[in-house]
Amino acid sequence: MSPSTRPTEGLDRRGFFWVGWASIAAASAGFLVSTFRFLVPNVLYEPPSRFSIGLPTQFPPDSATFLEDHRLFVFNGAEGFYAISSTCTHLGCNVKRSSQGFECPCHGSRFDDNGQVVRGPAPSPLSWYALTLSSRGDLVVDLDRAVGPDFRLRA
Amino acid sequence: MADQVKATIGQRVAQWFVAVRQSVWRIGWPRTDKDRAASMISSLFLHIHPARVSRHSLKASYTLGLGLISAVLLGILTLTGLALMLNYVPYPSEAYRSMKDLQFAVTYGVVLRNLHRWSAHAMVFVVFLHMCRVFLTGSYKAPREFNWVVGVALLLLTLGLSFTGYLLPWDQLAFWAITVGTNIAAYTPIIGDRLKFLLLAGHAIGSMTLLRFYVLHCVILPLAMLVLVSLHVWRVRKDGLSGAPATTDTVEEAAGGFPASTKTYGLMALTRRPTASVEARDPNDEVFAWPYLLYREALVALAVVIVLHLVSLVFMAPLEELADPTRTPNPAKAPWYFLGLQELVHYSALVGGVVVPTLLVVVLLALPYVDRDPRGSGQWFAPERRVANAIFTTVVVLFTVFTVVGTFFRGPNWAWVWPWQ
Numbered sequence: 230m231s232p233s234t235r236p237t238e239g240l241d242r243r244g245f246f247w248v249g250w251a252s253i254a255a256a257s258a259g260f261l262v263s264t265f266r267f268l269v270p271n272v273l274y275e276p277p278s279r280f281s282i283g284l285p286t287q288f289p290p291d292s293a294t295f296l297e298d299h300r301l302f303v304f305n306g307a308e309g310f311y312a313i314s315s316t317c318t319h320l321g322c323n324v325k326r327s328s329q330g331f332e333c334p335c336h337g338s339r340f341d342d343n344g345q346v347v348r349g350p351a352p353s354p355l356s357w358y359a360l361t362l363s364s365r366g367d368l369v370v371d372l373d374r375a376v377g378p379d380f381r382l383r384a
Numbered sequence: 385m386a387d388q389v390k391a392t393i394g395q396r397v398a399q400w401f402v403a404v405r406q407s408v409w410r411i412g413w414p415r416t417d418k419d420r421a422a423s424m425i426s427s428l429f430l431h432i433h434p435a436r437v438s439r440h441s442l443k444a445s446y447t448l449g450l451g452l453i454s455a456v457l458l459g460i461l462t463l464t465g466l467a468l469m470l471n472y473v474p475y476p477s478e479a480y481r482s483m484k485d486l487q488f489a490v491t492y493g494v495v496l497r498n499l500h501r502w503s504a505h506a507m508v509f510v511v512f513l514h515m516c517r518v519f520l521t522g523s524y525k526a527p528r529e530f531n532w533v534v535g536v537a538l539l540l541l542t543l544g545l546s547f548t549g550y551l552l553p554w555d556q557l558a559f560w561a562i563t564v565g566t567n568i569a570a571y572t573p574i575i576g577d578r579l580k581f582l583l584l585a586g587h588a589i590g591s592m593t594l595l596r597f598y599v600l601h602c603v604i605l606p607l608a609m610l611v612l613v614s615l616h617v618w619r620v621r622k623d624g625l626s627g628a629p630a631t632t633d634t635v636e637e638a639a640g641g642f643p644a645s646t647k648t649y650g651l652m653a654l655t656r657r658p659t660a661s662v663e664a665r666d667p668n669d670e671v672f673a674w675p676y677l678l679y680r681e682a683l684v685a686l687a688v689v690i691v692l693h694l695v696s697l698v699f700m701a702p703l704e705e706l707a708d709p710t711r712t713p714n715p716a717k718a719p720w721y722f723l724g725l726q727e728l729v730h731y732s733a734l735v736g737g738v739v740v741p742t743l744l745v746v747v748l749l750a751l752p753y754v755d756r757d758p759r760g761s762g763q764w765f766a767p768e769r770r771v772a773n774a775i776f777t778t779v780v781v782l783f784t785v786f787t788v789v790g791t792f793f794r795g796p797n798w799a800w801v802w803p804w805q
Binding site: 268269270273274275297298300319320321322323325332333334335336337349350352 | 560563564566567568581582585586587588590592709710711712713714715716726729730731732733734796797798799
């Protein structure tokens with residue numbers, strides 16, 4: 230076939246290679262993205278984020294109870310129940326109760342009784358989580374529902 | 385007749401053994417300088433050395449042998465690490481039991497674990513010193529800019545390897561150091577939380593985190609290390625051993641010819657500039673790598689192995705009680721090489737956790753491309769480099785002070801304590 234009779238329509242050799250390289254690049258990109266996605270877990274075998282902590286009567290009035298396994302302080306105050314996380318917002322250590330509120334052993338952050346930052350490197354207050362009553366009358370904590378420091382549950 | 389037959393059989397057997405040996409070692413044990421040089425070039429393992437090296441780069445007072453010591457430590461870590469892997473189960477409760485077994489039940493387990501631990505600490509320290517040496521002798525300048533970049537990557541890999549290894553014992557020390565460390569990573573803008581989620585394979589440290597750190601520590605990062613160390617050494621060979629003082633012959637440069645050094649040595653003439661010229665400006669200033677370099681290397685390796693073994697026999701690697709996510713030890717500290725950062729993080733998480741480390745890495749990577757002044761390369765504290773050296777030394781001293789403060793002067797609640805209290 231002489232150059233003059235070569236078909237100009239359709240895919241020529243250069244175009245074919247272009248499509249070929251583009252396909253290989255697209256397939257490689259797809260492979261890399263999927264492999265990266267493979268590393269992000271879809272199922273977590275972690276404790277549930279919504280759980281019962283027992284009957285309200287287990288928490289005496291004007292008390293602060295530390296639930297070690299849940300890293301949670303549960304208060305039964307004059308106005309009702311509320312729950313504050315013990316996970317320091319700085320670098321994830323467990324804060325401890327002190328006479329003024331809470332303090333973190335790792336980097337010395339201090340929080341007041343409401344978990345608001347008083348001193349130290351913590352960038353934000355301790356998290357407050359919503360409390361509800363289950364149908365059986367149990368106190369239920371929902372770690373997926375953050376609430377403000379004016380939250381109280383009357384039970 | 386019988387004697388003749390015996391002699392022939394003997395000769396044939398001997399010849400057969402010689403042929404076998406020659407199939408493995410073509411040259412055999414070299415007895416002349418020429419054979420030794422040929423061995424250096426024809427052996428896969430020896431040819432990472434040049435056949436001849438300048439006296440300048442051999443001086444212990446010049447390089448301090450820090451790159452070599454790092455390589456020896458990497459070797460010790462690889463061997464002891466492989467051994468430890470055979471007695472370790474990367475699952476939370478099992479991991480801690482493995483540690484206890486290594487400590488009390490497995491023959492030689494405690495020494496291997498100590499060796500691994502102390503070599504890892506030593507490697508972080510020595511690699512850091514190596515970087516300081518290269519900076520203070522101006523050895524990152526052309527043509528070695530890229531090798532400096534590879535070196536910075538190797539420093540980061542060393543830290544990464546050490547950090548991922550820190551979690552594996554699954555004791556309180558491990559658990560909380562990694563908690564603090566991964567939370568520092570979470571301060572990275574935009575991707576921080578996702579980065580932490582990816583590292584932990586969840587929201588908190590668990591069995592998947594341990595597996596992830598284990599695979600990173602034992603497979604992925606060591607492979608990256610192997611590739612980059614090979615590249616690092618290859619570039620040293622190609623760009624010349626650090627810091628031959630510049631004695632450029634401008635006439636030769638202009639003519640594009642070979643410098644004087646390459647004309648007398650057939651073996652060196654195989655390679656073209658800048659390879660040969662950087663290593664061998666002046667033939668009278670050179671010695672054969674075998675024995676002058678090889679024996680020194682062997683001696684340093686021996687010394688490192690002996691010292692570490694002694695240290696490992698006397699000092700025990702720490703092992704605290706089983707990791708407990710509900711109880712934070714007071715104070716909770718990151719590994720010592722991150723305590724400078726943790727001290728900064730104590731003032732501001734963003735500054736200490738993100739701004740300072742990012743700046744440090746970016747400046748280190750860009751350094752040889754910003755400082756392009758060729759003067760002052762190849763000698764300690766060159767007067768032409770006074771400003772650069774002063775800035776670098778200040779940063780190193782500051783970082784050291786922060787690290788020392790974080791390590792020795794911080795007690796419960798990160799309050800100031802005196803080390804003797």
